[in-house]
Amino acid sequence: MRFNPELDAIKTYEAGKPIELVVREFGIAPEEVVKLASNENPLGPSPKALEAIRTAAPQAHRYPDDSMFELKGALSRRFGVPEESIIIGAGSDQILEFVSRAKLHREASVLMSRITFAMYEIYARQQGARVLRTPHWRHIPEEFVELMERERPEVVYLCTPNNPTGDATPKADVFRIIEAADPDTLVVVDGAYMEYAAAKDRSFAISPSEILAYPNALYLGTFSKAYGLGGMRVGYGIARPEIIRALMKMRPPFNITTLSLAAATAACGDDAFIERTMELHFNELERYEAFARAKGFETIESFTNFITWILPEGIDSTRLSDALLRRGVIVRNLAGYGLNAVRITVGTPRENDRLFAAVEEVLG
Amino acid sequence: MRFNPELDAIKTYEAGKPIELVVREFGIAPEEVVKLASNENPLGPSPKALEAIRTAAPQAHRYPDDSMFELKGALSRRFGVPEESIIIGAGSDQILEFVSRAKLHREASVLMSRITFAMYEIYARQQGARVLRTPHWRHIPEEFVELMERERPEVVYLCTPNNPTGDATPKADVFRIIEAADPDTLVVVDGAYMEYAAAKDRSFAISPSEILAYPNALYLGTFSKAYGLGGMRVGYGIARPEIIRALMKMRPPFNITTLSLAAATAACGDDAFIERTMELHFNELERYEAFARAKGFETIESFTNFITWILPEGIDSTRLSDALLRRGVIVRNLAGYGLNAVRITVGTPRENDRLFAAVEEVLG
Numbered sequence: 193m194r195f196n197p198e199l200d201a202i203k204t205y206e207a208g209k210p211i212e213l214v215v216r217e218f219g220i221a222p223e224e225v226v227k228l229a230s231n232e233n234p235l236g237p238s239p240k241a242l243e244a245i246r247t248a249a250p251q252a253h254r255y256p257d258d259s260m261f262e263l264k265g266a267l268s269r270r271f272g273v274p275e276e277s278i279i280i281g282a283g284s285d286q287i288l289e290f291v292s293r294a295k296l297h298r299e300a301s302v303l304m305s306r307i308t309f310a311m312y313e314i315y316a317r318q319q320g321a322r323v324l325r326t327p328h329w330r331h332i333p334e335e336f337v338e339l340m341e342r343e344r345p346e347v348v349y350l351c352t353p354n355n356p357t358g359d360a361t362p363k364a365d366v367f368r369i370i371e372a373a374d375p376d377t378l379v380v381v382d383g384a385y386m387e388y389a390a391a392k393d394r395s396f397a398i399s400p401s402e403i404l405a406y407p408n409a410l411y412l413g414t415f416s417k418a419y420g421l422g423g424m425r426v427g428y429g430i431a432r433p434e435i436i437r438a439l440m441k442m443r444p445p446f447n448i449t450t451l452s453l454a455a456a457t458a459a460c461g462d463d464a465f466i467e468r469t470m471e472l473h474f475n476e477l478e479r480y481e482a483f484a485r486a487k488g489f490e491t492i493e494s495f496t497n498f499i500t501w502i503l504p505e506g507i508d509s510t511r512l513s514d515a516l517l518r519r520g521v522i523v524r525n526l527a528g529y530g531l532n533a534v535r536i537t538v539g540t541p542r543e544n545d546r547l548f549a550a551v552e553e554v555l556g
Numbered sequence: 557m558r559f560n561p562e563l564d565a566i567k568t569y570e571a572g573k574p575i576e577l578v579v580r581e582f583g584i585a586p587e588e589v590v591k592l593a594s595n596e597n598p599l600g601p602s603p604k605a606l607e608a609i610r611t612a613a614p615q616a617h618r619y620p621d622d623s624m625f626e627l628k629g630a631l632s633r634r635f636g637v638p639e640e641s642i643i644i645g646a647g648s649d650q651i652l653e654f655v656s657r658a659k660l661h662r663e664a665s666v667l668m669s670r671i672t673f674a675m676y677e678i679y680a681r682q683q684g685a686r687v688l689r690t691p692h693w694r695h696i697p698e699e700f701v702e703l704m705e706r707e708r709p710e711v712v713y714l715c716t717p718n719n720p721t722g723d724a725t726p727k728a729d730v731f732r733i734i735e736a737a738d739p740d741t742l743v744v745v746d747g748a749y750m751e752y753a754a755a756k757d758r759s760f761a762i763s764p765s766e767i768l769a770y771p772n773a774l775y776l777g778t779f780s781k782a783y784g785l786g787g788m789r790v791g792y793g794i795a796r797p798e799i800i801r802a803l804m805k806m807r808p809p810f811n812i813t814t815l816s817l818a819a820a821t822a823a824c825g826d827d828a829f830i831e832r833t834m835e836l837h838f839n840e841l842e843r844y845e846a847f848a849r850a851k852g853f854e855t856i857e858s859f860t861n862f863i864t865w866i867l868p869e870g871i872d873s874t875r876l877s878d879a880l881l882r883r884g885v886i887v888r889n890l891a892g893y894g895l896n897a898v899r900i901t902v903g904t905p906r907e908n909d910r911l912f913a914a915v916e917e918v919l920g
Binding site: 193194195196199202213216227230232233235236237241242245246249250251252253254255256257259261282283285286289293294295296297311318375376378407408416420421422423424425434435438441442444445446447448449450451452455 | 566609618650660675742808816
């Protein structure tokens with residue numbers, strides 16, 4: 193059976209190892225496994241979202257409201273943007289897919305930083321588009337501007353804060369890149385971890401309403417990280433209605449589950465949970481920084497809920513992450529990104545203790 | 557901003573009106589609304605699935621097991637097919653989308669019956685493919701064979717039982733069409749309502765393992781209908797591993813929520829619920845048939861959880877469904893399919909009483 197030729201170039205995304213798999217592989221008890229690989233909120237789901245899930249569960253046979261009236265209303269009020277500027281995706285991931293399918297084709301190209309979220313490339317390749325990367329993994333405006341002028345990419349991805357590095361791009365730099373883009377280039381500002389950057393330093397905080405000032409920019413946000421709903425698959429895109437209308441044509445009906453819709457709507461109003469999340473996170477992040485210093489690991493300053501340790505020459509990231517896995521601690525090895533580094537989600541104090549102890553044990 | 561030219565030809569799928577919308581529009585109390593428009597199971601979700609959702613809810617922050625180990629295992633055992641022959645989608649809808657994107661392009665075509673599930677066309681148009689339809693809305697083998705020989709379509713859709721008509725295609729006819737197809741034509745057998753056909757008449761029951769006998773066929777099933785999980789968005793595709801591997805390249809990671817995965821896995825083992833569902837359904841279906849006879853409506857013999865009434869000349873399907881809506885009863889008007897007909901989900905006895913009373917009231 194023949195398939196479209198684009199399929200030949202597609203590599204499959206390697207997701208973080210689920211707890212169940214580790215348990216199966218090494219016979220470790222589920223309650224002993226510490227999963228710090230997928231940047232999930234260690235506090236669990238927002239309590240308001242959890243309550244909404246429980247209330248909505250008996251309605252699991254009902255298709256969701258495909259107009260997403262309540263969730264769009266909640267986001268509209270939260271960000272001060274009109275509802276026709278909002279699209280909902282099964283995670284912001286799905287909106288990346290809509291962007292690729294609405295803008296890209298075999299003659300198109302996309303521009304992104306050297307090391308950034310893996311799905312940008314995967315979705316671009318599904319469309320047969322060419323992938324261009326800046327020389328540095330940080331988002332350097334000069335590098336983006338030069339490549340945009342030379343290559344005229346159809347889509348530019350700015351991931352801030354950036355995954356898997358954890359750094360963020362100053363707001364002024366982001367706007368400079370958007371302003372330098374061709375009016376026909378869609379600049380996607382992926383703010384999946386924006387709540388963490390905003391809590392740390394306002395000069396990195398980009399709000400969706402600011403993105404609406406530009407006719408060629410799209411803001412992406414998610415309920416998967418700070419709101420603790422990674423498993424519910426809800427993200428949103430905010431842009432001028434003209435862009436949203438085009439993306440809506442690629443949106444399949446009922447792309448969010450009934451329970452996800454209820455959970456995200458409830459989470460939207462759970463500011464207290466975000467505050468608790470940030471307090472825990474920044475306290476624990478300091479411990480990670482101190483531990484790295486003591487061990488002589490270089491760290492990238494984190495604006496996210498994870499920290500990236502760049503390991504010294506004598507320590508191999510693949511060996512370290514494998515050794516941790518055998519001890520029931522799951523982190524993300526960044527060897528696949530060309531870095532001798534590990535990305536670790538900042539967990540609860542107990543989880544972090546386990547991680548530190550396991551690292552000590554492995555490195556002696 | 558320019559977008560891909562395919563977008564111009566895309567019409568947006570019109571989903572069944574959610575209860576919330578009716579409530580908003582006509583000020584009807586939610587508990588008074590009877591929704592018989594989206595072919596949801598009137599008994600609600602499978603109790604085993606509901607329990608699984610409640611148990612898994614505190615894990616809503618965790619990404620799902622992207623290997624879908626347990627769900628694939630459950631389906632593998634249920635249907636006697638190997639796990640590498642299974643792909644999971646956010647509803648079988650999403651697998652239709654994978655098929656389109658893996659096989660279709662601007663020079664490709666798809667073949668389907670004159671009146672069938674609307675998403676086949678929508679996904680085909682997203683790829684810029686040409687849509688071919690047989691003259692009759694029933695799946696007549698001769699019509700399919702002739703068009704396949706003349707047009708060599710990349711994909712053929714056989715929807716059995718068919719939505720929105722409710723009829724089914726005899727098993728022997730389905731196999732005849734598959735056998736006549738070019739080895740490079742993917743024949744998709746969409747069995748979203750197969751549990752109902754199988755309960756009614758075994759000569760219409762197609763099992764996934766039978767489809768595996770063909771190198772160019774794909775079986776689609778869903779948890780949205782008989783299992784009562786329409787809101788959870790879980791469907792499956794079963795085919796030779798070569799086909800599944802290609803479709804997997806179009807599958808985004810984490811395409812099913814953590815709770816959906818738990819719910820579908822549990823539902824797989826809930827045979828008692830399917831039995832109860834079928835018993836209620838076929839009893840109530842008889843009442844619909846009797847009511848239609850008394851009213852002089854023609855019906856298409858139903859192999860699904862809905863019934864299609866073809867209305868006599870004096871009764872307009874749009875007027876009837878609007879009048880029912882004002883009374884809080886939601887049915888699907890098929891005027892958009894070129895039929896003066898309504899599609900009604902068979903509900904609980906109480907819901908069906910409400911529908912019959914409302915129809916009497918409207919028609920006098």
